Each structure stands twice: as structure tokens, then as C-alpha cells.
Amino acid sequence: MKKKHSSFGVMILAAGQGKRMRSNLPKVLHEIGGKPLLYHVLSAVGAAKQGVDVSQVPVAIVVGHQREAVEKFVQEDPVLSLMDITFVHQPEQRGTGHAARFAMDSEWGEQRVKEKAAVLVLPGDLPLISPSLIEQMSSPLGRGDALKLLTCDLPDPTGYGRVVRRGKQGSVMRIVEEKDATMREKAIREVALSIYLFDAAFLQVGLRKISNKNSQAEYYLTDLISQAAARRKKINVLKWADHEDLRGVNDPWELALAGRILNERVLRSWAMKGVLFVDPWTVRIDSSVILSEGVVLHPGVILTGTTEIAAGSELGPNVVLKNVQVGQGVKIKAGTVAEDSVIGAQTQVGPYAHLRPDSKVGSRAKIGNFVELKKAVIGDGSSVAHLSYLGDAEVGRNVNIGCGFVTCNYDGRVINGQRKHKTIIEDEVFMGSDCQAVAPVRIGKGAFVASGSTITRDVPSGDLAIARSKQVNKTGYAARFRPAPSTPKESKGE
Ligand code: UD1
Numbered sequence: 001m002k003k004k005h006s007s008f009g010v011m012i013l014a015a016g017q018g019k020r021m022r023s024n025l026p027k028v029l030h031e032i033g034g035k036p037l038l039y040h041v042l043s044a045v046g047a048a049k050q051g052v053d054v055s056q057v058p059v060a061i062v063v064g065h066q067r068e069a070v071e072k073f074v075q076e077d078p079v080l081s082l083m084d085i086t087f088v089h090q091p092e093q094r095g096t097g098h099a100a101r102f103a104m105d106s107e108w109g110e111q112r113v114k115e116k117a118a119v120l121v122l123p124g125d126l127p128l129i130s131p132s133l134i135e136q137m138s139s140p141l142g143r144g145d146a147l148k149l150l151t152c153d154l155p156d157p158t159g160y161g162r163v164v165r166r167g168k169q170g171s172v173m174r175i176v177e178e179k180d181a182t183m184r185e186k187a188i189r190e191v192a193l194s195i196y197l198f199d200a201a202f203l204q205v206g207l208r209k210i211s212n213k214n215s216q217a218e219y220y221l222t223d224l225i226s227q228a229a230a231r232r233k234k235i236n237v238l239k240w241a242d243h244e245d246l247r248g249v250n251d252p253w254e255l256a257l258a259g260r261i262l263n264e265r266v267l268r269s270w271a272m273k274g275v276l277f278v279d280p281w282t283v284r285i286d287s288s289v290i291l292s293e294g295v296v297l298h299p300g301v302i303l304t305g306t307t308e309i310a311a312g313s314e315l316g317p318n319v320v321l322k323n324v325q326v327g328q329g330v331k332i333k334a335g336t337v338a339e340d341s342v343i344g345a346q347t348q349v350g351p352y353a354h355l356r357p358d359s360k361v362g363s364r365a366k367i368g369n370f371v372e373l374k375k376a377v378i379g380d381g382s383s384v385a386h387l388s389y390l391g392d393a394e395v396g397r398n399v400n401i402g403c404g405f406v407t408c409n410y411d412g413r414v415i416n417g418q419r420k421h422k423t424i425i426e427d428e429v430f431m432g433s434d435c436q437a438v439a440p441v442r443i444g445k446g447a448f449v450a451s452g453s454t455i456t457r458d459v460p461s462g463d464l465a466i467a468r469s470k471q472v473n474k475t476g477y478a479a480r481f482r483p484a485p486s487t488p489k490e491s492k493g494e
């Protein structure tokens with residue numbers, strides 16, 4: 001059964017190019033913590049407890065600059081695509097008021113007016129706003145109230161719209177943009193953040209009245225504050241104390257700083273759940289990563305994407321994992337890089353191992369230094385301890401692969417679109433050091449392969465394969481290859 005729509009809507013302004021980013025990517029698609037800015041704003045909306053099912057809150061996103069890219073991202077994200085999102089096109093970016101007007105004059109806006117809804121306006125470039133901020137902002141307006149405004153006292157208000165009050169602590173009269181502000185107004189430290197809750201009808205009507213007579217020739221959404229004040233409407237103010245939550249992203253440096261704050265939040269929340277950081281200032285973890293109690297992370301660890309680490313695992317310095325599932329009690333030593341792979345419980349990997357996509361290492365296994373895997377399955381209890389390459393390989397259980405083993409999986413040709421051949425090494429095989437398997441090839445269960453062998457044909461189960469030329473010893477020959485001992489020369493001085 002469908003719930004009744006709340007008389008509440010969210011409008012997100014995301015049409016701007018973000019010129020100061022100096023990048024062609026729309027600003028709201030720039031990422032922190034592995035996700036675009038817009039994702040963080042929407043997920044804060046999603047996480048806020050509004051007493052209604054999130055998927056039922058009607059959200060309008062105003063898009064313009066590269067709107068196809070923005071829409072595509074939202075539609076394809078598995079979480080965001082569950083929300084009730086409508087895109088509104090602002091064809092030219094002529095200011096925040098202009099953007100909001102497109103939303104309110106759209107079908108979406110008409111619907112909000114009809115429902116006598118309150119509309120929460122959020123900019124797409126404040127990725128650190130918290131669900132609790134959204135909860136407090138969206139508490140209902142008083143009867144007849146036009147709006148609620150979020151403000152904050154900033155130590156450095158540069159760049160923000162300043163809140164001009166009647167007298168020092170008096171009622172709010174208007175918001176003045178930095179570029180239009182007098183010296184005296186610039187000294188005001190209370191700023192507006194483009195976060196408002198509006199009565200939908202007041203917003204729709206008011207937006208039609210604003211002009212662009214200002215230094216930027218833009219339509220300012222902030223002008224609605226002076227409109228409300230002139231009509232002696234009550235202007236509710238929510239003053240937010242934590243200015244980290246309100247850090248905007250306007251240029252690459254602010255993007256980097258916001259990313260750092262988000263990272264610190266992610267780390268802190270994992271630390272509170274029992275994850276140990278040797279040096280948190282050097283560790284980067286995407287907000288999508290999942291950790292467990294007792295995980296130990298050494299300096300320089302970078303975990304991204306859908307990486308998940310089970311309890312008690314320890315990751316050494318400079319371990320970089322992207323979309324990797326790590327089982328319990330795993331030790332990954334320094335300098336290991338892995339992507340789209342799975343590592344089973346109690347396994348040891350590294351130092352300096354490289355797990356390329358589609359590698360799956362079983363439990364109690366060992367992947368040692370300078371080992372590269374690609375599309376390789378390594379069974380439980382098997383060991384590839386040193387200097388090896390296994391590509392397109394299937395290795396069974398309790399296999400021992402000696403030092404310097406190489407799967408020769410590529411023959412340099414394209415046959416039926418398939419260029420790579422498979423090596424299958426069954427359970428309990430013992431592979432001596434410095435061997436190669438020229439794929440496609442299968443080495444049967446329990447077989448022994450002598451050191452230095454180049455295996456080109458299948459080895460039946462239980463056999464010993466030796467594929468190297470026989471050794472010949474030439475008695476006493478070594479001396480022939482040694483330079484004759486030099487006779488002492490007479491010194492020139494004599
Ligand atoms: C705006 C506010 C300012 C506030 C600041 C804080 C106005 C006039 N100014 O300034 O008071 O202190 O935010 O965040 O409102 N956008 C559109 N279409 C446009 C223009 C902008 O969708 O035509 C979107 C942008 O994509 C962005 C948001 O609105 O997500 C804010 O725009 P931005 O240009 O960053 O405004 P500020 O100059 O920061």
C-alpha cells in the first residue's frame with residue numbers, strides 16, 4: 001500500500017557549471033570519498049528521519065550544465081534510483097533564484113503548491129550536511145510563516161552571502177552577496193548557506209518577482225528574504241553551530257578539504273566500531289567501504305569502492321584495495337595492491353603482491369612477495385610464495401607453487417576473440433621452482449613438476465614431469481673459462 005505523500009519536498013540546485021572548479025565535469029559530479037558531491041547531499045536527505053519513507057519524499061533536482069551526465073549518474077546509482085526524483089531543466093544558468101523558479105513553475109512545483117507543502121532548498125555543493133541538519137530544517141513551519149533560513153557564524157565569511165539584521169541581534173532583513181556588500185556588511189560573520197525551508201506558495205510567487213539588478217546580473221534566491229521581511233513575514237532562523245557541516249565546494253582546494261573532512265568522519269565512525277588505525281592521517285577510506293571489529297590498518301592504507309574487510313584482519317602499510325572482499329584474520333603485508341578480488345579467511349598476502357581483477361584466493365593460503373594474479377583462483381591452503389605470475393589459472397587445494405612460476409597464457413594471437421588460455425593445476429600438486437606452464441594445459445592431482453620445467457603437455461595425476469634438458473658436467477672445465485692469474489707488474493717508480 002502506498003503511503004500518503006508528505007506535504008514536504010526537497011529541491012536541490014545543481015545546474016551550475018562551477019566555473020571555479022576549472023573543469024568540464026559538472027561541479028556536483030566531482031567526487032569526495034569515492035562519490036559525487038550530489039550523492040552526499042541526496043544520501044543525507046535519504047538518511048534523515050522525516051517520519052516518512054524516504055522513497056516517498058518528492059525531490060526535484062535542477063540540472064543544466066551537462067545535465068545528461070548528472071541525470072545518468074542519479075538514475076544508475078542503486079541507492080539514489082530508489083528515491084522519488086524529478087529532474088528540472090534550467091537551460092541557462094542565470095542564478096539560484098532563476099534555478100528555483102524553473103523548479104517551482106514545473107509540474108513538480110505546482111504539485112507542491114497544491115499540497116501546501118514546505119520545500120527544503122539545498123545547494124548541490126554542500127556535501128557535508130548531516131542528516132540531523134536536514135531533520136531540524138524540515139520541522140514544519142508555523143502557520144502563515146513564509147520561510148526558515150539556516151545561518152552560521154563563520155570565522156572567515158569570505159564568499160558567502162551575509163545575513164543583515166535589524167540591529168545586532170534583531171530580526172533578519174535581507175541577505176547580501178559578497179560581491180554586492182559594503183565594507184560594513186562584509187564584516188558580518190553570520191552567513192547564509194543556500195539552505196531554506198519555504199512555504200511552497202510563497203516561494204513560487206516570490207520567485208516570479210525577483211530581479212537581476214545586482215553586480216552579477218543574476219537572479220538571487222536570497223532576494224526572497226528581503227521580500228518576506230518587506231511583507232512583515234516571520235523569518236525563522238536555524239543557526240547551525242558546526243561549520244564543518246557547511247563547508248561548500250567551489251574550487252579544487254575546497255573539494256580537497258571537504259574530502260579530508262569526510263574521510264575523517266568515516267575513519268572516526270569506524271574507530272568507534274573497533275577498527276584500529278596506527279596513523280589515521282594517512283589512511284583513506286571511501287564511505288562505501290565496510291570494516292569490522294578488530295581490523296588493524298597501518299599507515300598509507302587506501303580502501304575504495306565496495307571493499308569489505310572481516311574481523312581481525314590486518315593491513316600493512318601502503319596497501320591499496322579497490323572492490324576487494326577480505327575474510328577474517330587475513331594479513332595483507334606492505335605495498336600490496338588488489339582490485340575486484342576475494343581473499344579468504346586466515347590467508348596471508350604480500351608484501352608487494354598484485355591481485356588484478358577476478359582473482360580469488362581461498363582460506364589459509366599464501367600469496368607471497370612479487371606475485372601477480374589475474375583471473376586466477378587459488379584454492380584453500382595453497383601457497384604461491386615468491387615471484388610468480390598466474391593469469392587465467394585455476395589452482396586447487398594444498399598446492400605448492402615454487403618460486404618463479406609463470407603461466408604462459410597469451411600466445412600473441414586472437415582466436416575466436418579469445419586471446420588467453422587456461423592453466424589448471426589440480427589439488428596437491430607440487431610445482432618446483434622456476435617452472436612455466438604453456439597454456440592451455442592441465443596438471444593432474446598430486447603430480448610433481450621438477451624445477452626448471454617448461455610444461456607444454458598435460459601431466460596426468462600422480463606423475464612426475466621433468467621438462468628440461470639433461471645436465472652435463474665436464475670435468476675440470478671451469479679453469480678454461482677463468483682468466484689466467486695476472487703476474488705482478490714492475491712498479492714504474494723504480
Ligand atoms: C550561494 C548564495 C550565497 C550563499 C552560498 C553558500 C545566492 C545568490 N547566493 O552563492 O548567499 O552564501 O550559496 O552556499 O543564492 N545553481 C544553479 N543554477 C544557477 C546558479 C547556481 O543550479 O543558475 C546552483 C549551483 O549548481 C550550486 C548552487 O546553486 O549547486 C549554488 O550556486 P553557487 O554559484 O555556488 O552560489 P554561491 O555563489 O556559492
Ligand code: CA
Nearest residue numbers: 125248249250
Ligand atoms: Ca556555492
